[in-house]
Amino acid sequence: MFDNIRVVLSHTTHPGNIGAAARAMKTMGLSRLYLINPRYFPDAQATAMAAGADDILQHAVVCSSIDEALQGVTFTVAMTARLRDISIAVKTPREAMPEVLQQAATQPVALLFGTEMSGLTNEEMGKAQLGVNIPANPEFSSLNIAAAVQVMAYELGVAAQSFAPCVQEIEPATHERIEGLYAHLEKTLFEIGFFTTQNPARLMQRLRRLFSRTRLEDEEINILRGMLTVTTEYNARLKKRYAEEHPDVQ
């Protein structure tokens, strides 16, 4: 089950934090580390802070984009310092873990951590199905990234001890299939002129939020994309007919 859970660190600045995160993972039985454009890696400081978890560093997958790091993933959990978020639902670690384990019982799951200074970007948050906020002191809420990995890994470990998977009835779509849908949707909304009265970025964020709640199935993506294709074609036919009937209008 834990083999299905990858820890994804985005644009980590300090290599010591990568090593400390690897150690935190290993203490709770997690092993799959993905690094998106780390500033320094591999690095002696990372190895020193790993303190025996260097096998995790050796097998770490270094990626150049978030989409590469989330390839094949069907459920992405994004860490956030905010209690609410425009793009996704936000839970505490303890609330989130049963769902994480349920997903990880059959599918690849990602726990996504942002940079030391500024966390995850809105774009990165938009790739997730669930946000997790570690409850903290409102006047000093910034956990070290490896400490946050430790809390999440610890909560996973505790939750796993009393976890029994339900039979999963849906076949969730992978990250890349969902991103394909969003790209198709955005393109279609542009073509039909929907964005002339709407802020495209904000609207796409709202749509991501909506779909992230539903946990799209693979087959549903086929249906939705079919609808989009037909919409575009219909729109193209309309345009064509309009152009034929009004050859004078450009």
Place this chain on the structure above:
Amino acid sequence: MFDNIRVVLSHTTHPGNIGAAARAMKTMGLSRLYLINPRYFPDAQATAMAAGADDILQHAVVCSSIDEALQGVTFTVAMTARLRDISIAVKTPREAMPEVLQQAATQPVALLFGTEMSGLTNEEMGKAQLGVNIPANPEFSSLNIAAAVQVMAYELGVAAQSFAPCVQEIEPATHERIEGLYAHLEKTLFEIGFFTTQNPARLMQRLRRLFSRTRLEDEEINILRGMLTVTTEYNARLKKRYAEEHPDVQ
């Protein structure tokens, strides 16, 4: 309530860990840090890793012995890598927190962390009323000390959100009063010749375990020490009478 909780780090080797522990504490609203003979402190690395929690470092109390660090404390929780311990009962962080909060509602409480390499000594463990083991990967169970502080502080923070103190009926004795009792007990057992057939260190550990479970009250310590005093006096009287009746025996 959190003002009654002190984090005590014993003989910490790496100053960065002290800073990271301070940060972990502050993220969860803890502020009282005690350091027993830290190898380097104050230190620039500690300040760097504190990342804004340097107020906690500035107010840290540096002590030269564990008894000094536990002065006034009525409930000490010792971190242990072992699931069982000869000298005290061991719980998980989650199991332990309601009791920690209950004690901290009215009395000073200590969370005691050992060194990076070897944890707490048996002597240090013997000063505690409760052991706490963070459940971990049996093949790699060694959490970084600041990561362990983060897990404990996090569990405290979560537990505090749903905590309502019970009315406490007992008046627990302080650390130094309890140590006074043990010293008196050990001295008395020597005097009455009890240790001639027993291993003193091991027996005292068993007695500490017994009394740590009962949470001794101040008044009870008076009673017990009164009994010890009378025992010694009785023993002295017996010896004296024996010497008088048998002047030929030395």
